[in-house]
Structure formats: C-alpha cells, structure tokens
Amino acid sequence: MIIDDVDNGESLKEAVKLRCEEANLDNLNNTQVLYFDQNFGNNDVRLIELSPELLEKLKEETQFVLRGEGSEDAVLCTSDKTYAVKECTTSNSLLLIPDLSTEVTPSDELTCKSVSTTNFVYYELKLCRAKLDKLRTVLNRSAYRGEENEVADQGHKCTTEDLLGIIQASQQELRGGLDELGAIEYNGYWRVIEHDYKTSAMSRILTLLEEKAWSWERVPLIATCRTLEELQPCFVTELCLRLYGNQVESEQAMEETVDSEGDEVYMKLVEDKVCRFYGEYILSSTAGKFNLSEFMEVWQDSLPEGMTAALVHLRGLALVNRTSVPHLITYLPANDLPNNPAERFSYLFSQQDRWHHDDIIPYLEDLIGPGQTVNALLLKHCRSTTDQKTKKKVYNSKMRS
Amino acid sequence: MPEVLLKLKDSLDKWGLIELQGMVECPSSMALQGAHIGDLHIDKTGTPQLVIGHHILTGKIQKLDKPFGVMTRSADDHWNVSAVIHEKYIFKTRPKPIIQKNKPED
Numbered sequence: 001m002i003i004d005d006v007d008n009g010e011s012l013k014e015a016v017k018l019r020c021e022e023a024n025l026d027n028l029n030n031t032q033v034l035y036f037d038q039n040f041g042n043n044d045v046r047l048i049e050l051s052p053e054l055l056e057k058l059k060e061e062t063q064f065v066l067r068g069e070g071s072e073d074a075v076l077c078t079s080d081k082t083y084a085v086k087e088c089t090t091s092n093s094l095l096l097i098p099d100l101s102t103e104v105t106p107s108d109e110l111t112c113k114s115v116s117t118t119n120f121v122y123y124e125l126k127l128c129r130a131k132l133d134k135l136r137t138v139l140n141r142s143a144y145r146g147e148e149n150e151v152a153d154q155g156h157k158c159t160t161e162d163l164l165g166i167i168q169a170s171q172q173e174l175r176g177g178l179d180e181l182g183a184i185e186y187n188g189y190w191r192v193i194e195h196d197y198k199t200s201a202m203s204r205i206l207t208l209l210e211e212k213a214w215s216w217e218r219v220p221l222i223a224t225c226r227t228l229e230e231l232q233p234c235f236v237t238e239l240c241l242r243l244y245g246n247q248v249e250s251e252q253a254m255e256e257t258v259d260s261e262g263d264e265v266y267m268k269l270v271e272d273k274v275c276r277f278y279g280e281y282i283l284s285s286t287a288g289k290f291n292l293s294e295f296m297e298v299w300q301d302s303l304p305e306g307m308t309a310a311l312v313h314l315r316g317l318a319l320v321n322r323t324s325v326p327h328l329i330t331y332l333p334a335n336d337l338p339n340n341p342a343e344r345f346s347y348l349f350s351q352q353d354r355w356h357h358d359d360i361i362p363y364l365e366d367l368i369g370p371g372q373t374v375n376a377l378l379l380k381h382c383r384s385t386t387d388q389k390t391k392k393k394v395y396n397s398k399m400r401s
Numbered sequence: 402m403p404e405v406l407l408k409l410k411d412s413l414d415k416w417g418l419i420e421l422q423g424m425v426e427c428p429s430s431m432a433l434q435g436a437h438i439g440d441l442h443i444d445k446t447g448t449p450q451l452v453i454g455h456h457i458l459t460g461k462i463q464k465l466d467k468p469f470g471v472m473t474r475s476a477d478d479h480w481n482v483s484a485v486i487h488e489k490y491i492f493k494t495r496p497k498p499i500i501q502k503n504k505p506e507d
Contacts, residue, residue, distance in 0.1 A: 032441040048470045049467040066404070095418065
C-alpha cells in the first residue's frame with residue numbers, strides 16, 4: 001500500500017529516513033517497508049518451478065492435473081506429458097511477498113509490503129515415463145470373456161475418468177497405452193479381451209476367411225461380424241480385426257452413389273501381426289521348448305496363403321537357442337517379465353546366461369523412459385564381452401562371479 | 402481418487418521473492434504477525450539495500466532461469482497458480498553491522 005495519509009505517512013517516512021541515516025546510507029529510492037502479514041504462519045503458499053515451455057503450455061491448457069494415490073509419489077500431467085514432482089529444500093529463506101516491486105528507476109515513493117510466507121521448499125518438475133504399468137493389470141480385471149460374465153465383472157470395469165483417477169499419466173499417454181494394449185471402448189468402458197477368448201475369436205475369424213475364400217487383404221468387417229455373431233459379439237470381432245489389420249481406404253466407395261457394398265468396411269490384415277499371432281498360439285500351446293525347424297514348419301503351415309513366417313515376427317515373444325543341437329525355440333513373452341529393471345535382468349539371465357545384443361534388446365525396450373537408453377541399462381546391469389565370430393556384443397550378469 | 406487441479410488464474414497477480422541466507426527466527430509465528438522486518442531500498446547505483454535491525458545487506462536482482470509459479474489454495478481443494486515470478490531479490494553477502502553515529506552534543 002502507498003502511504004499517502006499525511007500523519008501516518010510522514011511519521012513512517014521519518015522513521016525510515018532515520019533508519020537510513022543511522023545506517024549511513026543516502027540516496028535511497030524505491031523504498032518498500034517490509035512487514036510480516038497479519039496471517040503469517042497460517043498462509044499456505046507454495047512454489048513450483050515452471051520452465052518457459054511449461055508456462056506456455058499452462059497458458060494454453062489453463063490447467064494441469066496432479067495425480068497420485070496414497071503412497072505413490074505425485075505426478076503432474078499436462079494434456080500429453082507426465083512429470084515427477086520433486087520437493088527441493090533450500091538452505092536459504094524464500095520470502096514470498098505480494099506486489100513486491102523490482103523497479104529500479106529511482107522514485108521517491110515509499111510503500112509497505114507484507115510477507116505472506118517464508119518457504120524453504122519448492123517443487124521441481126522432471127519429465128518422466130507415464131506410469132502405465134498398472135494399466136494392464138487394471139484392465140485385465142475386467143477382461144471380456146463372454147457375455148455370461150458381464151454382470152459379475154461390472155464392478156471392475158473402468159471408464160476414461162476411472163482410469164485417469166488410478167493411472168499416473170496424461171490423457172494422451174493413457175490413450176497411447178490403451179491403444180498399445182489393444183483396448184476398445186465398449187459401452188463407455190475400456191475393455192481388453194481375455195487372452196484365451198481372443199485366441200478363439202481370432203481363430204474363428206481366420207477359419208472363416210478360409211471357408212469363404214476371402215482374401216486376407218480385403219476382409220469385409222461387417223459381414224464377418226454378422227456371420228460370427230452367434231459365436232462372439234460384434235465388438236469382439238471388430239476389435240480383433242482392428243488389432244490385426246488396418247482399414248482399407250476405399251476410393252471406389254467415394255465415387256459410387258448407390259452400391260450394395262456401400263456400407264461395408266474392408267480390413268487388410270497385417271502380415272506381421274497375423275504371423276505373430278499364429279507363432280504365439282503354437283508356442284504357448286505347449287509349455288517348454290520346441291525343436292526350431294519343426295516349429296518353423298508347423299508355423300508356416302498354419303498361415304493364410306501369401307504370408308511368410310519369419311523369426312523377426314516373434315521379437316519379444318520367443319528365445320532362440322542355436323548353441324544346442326537341435327536348435328530350440330522357447331516361449332518367452334516380454335509382457336510377463338518383471339517391470340523393475342534389476343528383477344528383469346535377473347530373470348533373463350536365469351533363462352540363459354549369455355545374451356547377444358540383438359536378442360536382448362526386445363526384452364528391454366518397454367523399460368525405457370524419456371532421456372534413457374537401452375545401452376545405459378545394459379551398462380548398468382551387465383558385463384559385456386565381444387563375440388569373436390560375429391564381432392557383436394554379448395552380455396552376462398554382473399552378479400555371477 | 403479425485404484429481405487435484407493446478408489452475409492458472411485468469412488474471413495473474415504480481416508477487417515477488419526475496420532470498421536471504423539463513424532464517425528469520427522467532428519463538429512463534431504468532432509473534433511475527435504484523436511485525437516490521439526491515440526496509441528494502443534501491444540505491445543510486447541501482448543496487449538493492451536491505452536494512453534489517455542493525456544490519457545492512459547488499460544484494461542484487463536476479464532473473465530466474467526457471468520462473469516460479471506461486472501456488473495458492475483455491476476454494477474447492479484445488480490449487481491456483483496465482484502469479485508467476487520471473488526475478489528475485491537475492492542477498493548473499495554478509496550483513497554489515499550498522500554502527501550508530503554519535504549524536505553531536507548540544
């Protein structure tokens with residue numbers, strides 16, 4: 001406040017002038033007399049570091065969201081990014097003062113300012129990986145496994161809002177996570193399809209394609225749904241086709257005005273995904289290891305005509321052992337592995353004590369956050385040597401003597 | 402678990418920050434309420450001078466690499482960013498004691 005009441009103003013000005021004289025200071029301007037405010041000690045004002053980019057983002061979006069349950073560390077989410085919130089302590093006192101001026105142009109003005117709080121802590125934001133680990137577990141609780149279970153599972157089903165309340169991620173990252181898991185919104189709830197149920201559903205679809213001699217490059221979505229309706233709900237058929245294929249852009253439909261096929265949507269199955277599906281189906285159907293060449297034969301036979309099986313399709317799903325005779329292939333899905341890096345490496349080395357660089361990479365990719373690299377993880381958790389023959393890196397556990 | 406929002410206030414207030422080494426001490430915050438702390442001046446060279454009790458601190462105005470958002474509680478248990486601070490006063494040098502001038506004898 002500006003002191004302009006003559007009595008109070010004058011006596012305050014005098015007092016300040018006296019203090020200056022005593023301090024041997026002259027030519028002092030822009031004086032701000034500082035007090036603790038009347039409610040000092042009860043005010044709750046906090047500081048949060050906002051980089052210029054985040055500040056711009058806040059202006060655009062007008063609000064951010066703080067998320068975290070119970071013992072979790074809080075995160076701050078913008079529309080598309082997640083930041084870990086860290087409490088930093090200073091050894092200095094930070095006095096927070098409304099209306100404090102930093103004007104240096106000299107002025108005779110004398111004003112009074114009040115300190116609202118003294119802070120020793122501020123919040124720092126660090127960009128981090130959205131914490132989507134829980135998403136799979138949460139969605140699996142209500143995984144679709146047939147209409148007969150729908151009522152029983154109702155309590156576990158989650159809407160977008162429900163998920164945002166549990167998962168520490170921005171909305172966009174959540175959508176990305178949902179897409180990756182192949183979740184679909186069904187009656188307002190996000191659902192995944194239970195693994196075995198999905199395998200049966202996919203098998204029925206692929207069998208139908210064979211029966212009808214429909215090309216896997218032009219699968220009629222609606223016709224397929226309708227034909228299989230008695231065996232599985234349409235949304236399941238649609239989900240499978242969208243998981244394993246892409247919609248075909250129909251240039252013809254744009255030109256034609258009246259066409260019996262006008263409403264039909266065509267899907268082109270993705271070879272990599274279908275090969276992967278069958279490969280996983282065969283590998284997981286019996287526990288343990290397969291003779292590699294036998295497996296490759298069975299696998300190729302199972303595929304629709306025109307598709308070719310290749311081991312690269314099983315990246316992150318299978319481990320190939322070429323040191324044994326005969327060569328073996330084992331089912332090892334990355335999804336089932338521990339999320340904690342140390343535990344994951346421990347498990348990987350329990351399966352095989354030497355890993356080639358190209359073989360281990362697929363099992364580490366989902367552990368990487370922003371600014372991190374797979375190589376940094378390898379450096380931290382493994383010992384490496386170079387294979388004489390291939391000249392490529394090979395990794396061993398650091399734990400072994 | 403409900404979301405806690407951090408909302409940018411429509412029209413931002415102006416807040417400032419003074420950084421001091423050490424702490425302002427007092428047995429209880431209550432005793433501090435309304436109390437005079439000191440006088441903040443700008444001298445003829447544009448340098449901030451802070452007179453607290455019998456000491457002067459000389460400081461500077463420093464731009465913040467990362468601006469501070471000032472968080473205040475909003476009515477509905479959420480938070481507002483009510484102000485953004487881009488620069489601060491900082492007093493890092495040792496306080497100089499003020500030696501009282503002798504009053505001239507009448």
